[in-house]
Amino acid sequence: MWYKIDWDRLVLLLLPTFLRKPALFGFIKALVSPIASLHYNWEQMRTANLLKLSYNGQRCYLRGVLNDRHDPELRRIVINGTLGIEQNYIFTPAENLEVFLGTMYLEPDFNYSTTTVDFLVSVPGQLLIDKINEITATIEFYKLAGKSYKLLAI
Structure with missing residues (x-):
């Protein structure tokens, strides 16, 4: 689905091949972790809202x-x-x-x-x-x- 993002893979794919070292990868992963956390919270909220919308007043x-x-x-x-x-x-x-x-x-x-x-x-x-x-x-x-x-x- 369009909203499922693997942040580690995305960071790795966007790094040029000559910069793909463990230290730099870990640093960029630490920079992206707040966005990944927000994205996780959004996914949880989306799942809860879809469950809430699956019921009605009948x-x-x-x-x-x-x-x-x-x-x-x-x-x-x-x-x-x-x-x-x-x-x-x-x-x-x-x-x-x-x-x-x-x-x-x-x-x-x-x-x-x-x-x-x-x-x-x-x-x-x-x-x-x-x-x-x-x-x-x-x-x-x-x-x-x-x-x-x-x-x-x-």
Whole structure:
């Protein structure tokens, strides 16, 4: 590739043949070492950025990046949708309607269809305690704009 440079070989090739002595080669190699160090740092940053760009905001990729970064051995982080349950309302006295609710089950507030939570991220409890800021930053980086989420401890 165009960005892979062997600095020792380049220095050796650019030296005229009559100046290719070990002392001069070592001196020029010492002069080029800061550039080689910068080039190495740039290659590492390029690799990290390409890895970062290989993920996106889809659920499968978001789950993959969360598990790759924060739980690589057990891969316990799961992303689920909300249930979208319709809410039952109790009538007010001014409406003069019967108050019969039937059987109702209590659900967390994020499971109803009128909430703004779009997806749920289930994270093991100890992992959530230890790395809540890193997990939140990763989700914020990859999630689509306008989407909201809730972290749940499992």
